[in-house]
Amino acid sequence: xxxxMNPALPAxxxxxxxxxxxxxxxxFALEDDYRLIxxxxxxxxxxxxxxxxxxxxxxxxxLPGCDGFEACAMFREHSQAPxxxxxxxxxLEDRLHAYDVGGSDFVIKPFDPPILQRxxxxxxxxxxxxxxxxxxRLALQQTAKSCQADIAQGRILLDxxxxxxxxxxxxxxxxRLLQTTSAYDLxxxxxxxxxxxQLSRNPHxxxxxxxxxxxxxxxxxxxxxxxxxxxxxxxxxxxxxxxNLPADDTTVNRLQDHLTLLTEGANSIVETIAMRxxxxxxxxxxxxxxxxxxxxxxxxxxxxxxxxxDTRILLQNLVEGVEKAYYALGLTDAQESRxxxxxxxxAEQILTLFEQGVEFDRRFASVLQSLAAPxxxxxxxxx
Numbered sequence: 041x042x043x044x045m046n047p048a049l050p051a052x053x054x055x056x057x058x059x060x061x062x063x064x065x066x067x068f069a070l071e072d073d074y075r076l077i078x079x080x081x082x083x084x085x086x087x088x089x090x091x092x093x094x095x096x097x098x099x100x101x102x103l104p105g106c107d108g109f110e111a112c113a114m115f116r117e118h119s120q121a122p123x124x125x126x127x128x129x130x131x132l133e134d135r136l137h138a139y140d141v142g143g144s145d146f147v148i149k150p151f152d153p154p155i156l157q158r159x160x161x162x163x164x165x166x167x168x169x170x171x172x173x174x175x176x177r178l179a180l181q182q183t184a185k186s187c188q189a190d191i192a193q194g195r196i197l198l199d200x201x202x203x204x205x206x207x208x209x210x211x212x213x214x215x216r217l218l219q220t221t222s223a224y225d226l227x228x229x230x231x232x233x234x235x236x237x238q239l240s241r242n243p244h245x246x247x248x249x250x251x252x253x254x255x256x257x258x259x260x261x262x263x264x265x266x267x268x269x270x271x272x273x274x275x276x277x278x279x280x281x282x283x284n285l286p287a288d289d290t291t292v293n294r295l296q297d298h299l300t301l302l303t304e305g306a307n308s309i310v311e312t313i314a315m316r317x318x319x320x321x322x323x324x325x326x327x328x329x330x331x332x333x334x335x336x337x338x339x340x341x342x343x344x345x346x347x348x349x350d351t352r353i354l355l356q357n358l359v360e361g362v363e364k365a366y367y368a369l370g371l372t373d374a375q376e377s378r379x380x381x382x383x384x385x386x387a388e389q390i391l392t393l394f395e396q397g398v399e400f401d402r403r404f405a406s407v408l409q410s411l412a413a414p415x416x417x418x419x420x421x422x423x
Contacts, residue, residue, distance in 0.1 A: 049075070050073060050075050051095040052075045053070065053076050053097075054077055054094035054096070054097045055076055055078040055085075055097075056084075056103065057098070057099075059100070063078050065150075066078075069156050073157075073161075081105055081106070082105065083105055086106075086114055086115060094119070096121055096122050096164055097115055097121060098124050099123055099143075100125075101125060101129055112141040112142050112143055113142065120170075122144035122164070122167055123144050123145075124144060124145045124146070124147055124160065125146045126151065127148070127149060128149040130146075144163055145159050196223045196224065196298075204216050204217075204306070204309050209313070210234060210239050210313060214230050215241065217230050217280070218230055222243060224295060226282050226284060226295075226299075228242075228282050228283065229241070229254065229280070229281040229283070230279070230280050231247070231255045232277065232278055233276075233279075233310075234277075234310070234314070235314055240255055254281060258272040258274065264296065266285075266296075269284060269285040269287075271299070273300055275304055275307035277310040278307040278310055282295075282299065351390070359387055363376070363380055
């Protein structure tokens, strides 16, 4: 039967038996399927436990020195491998004592080889199943721990996104990113590449010249780069450098996944802040232009009204001046009446055209109203 710890080797049986005849019979019954290592005393056999790590212990009760019961109790302190007692003592008291000290089974001397073979096979198979179940338990336990760690790290990531979603300040974003990496127990550097320059920071403030040089050199290295316990992650507008990665590769791989998402999220926020600032600049320019247009149209409207009034006055003065000049010209009454009629007729036509200017004034008012509407007024705060 194969050793479950190493399928290329048969299972190993430790035999503690002081009777050479029994030892020979055990070899005859078992050595085709198992590796037997035999000792005549408990002291000699137990001294080799750490080195041998047997899959099964075949143990006599009536040993010289330390008897089988004591040997089994001592064996249990170091191993959970099954123990089969082989003894000519078959009293109920001996059997119960054997089970009390940790025995798994009991075989009476002289033994029947097929029965012994069957008991040994079952005991080793049971050990193999227990070891397999223990491995599964440990694997599930590790998986549960990993899931808990992923949930905790995922919550950190979500908190960062929630807290920075409306961030509009580059230094604040860099500091929040470093606070988030500190929650992962990581010591990091961050650089934001901005439209008007760059911003490099460590957890304590602006990056040092040496840290700046490190950030300069990691930018061309691709999206992710690892060196010893350092990790660099690059995005178009952001670089993140981790200086103290854990030693465990599995933990590092999970962390890298989370840090990649964190970097991508922060990169998007950098770009969002840039767009917000560009939009704010355009909105400010539009507000200034709108205010200037409002003032210009208001001035034009007032000038048009003043021109209407001045034209009326000039026409009236023209008519009155011509009529006063009749006497000096020596015109007849009919001629005076005719000239006055012509002047007043044309004056009225001109004034009628000005009356149509009411429509222009209405349009001026409409334009001014639209320029003063919410979103165009100079005092409106867009961001």
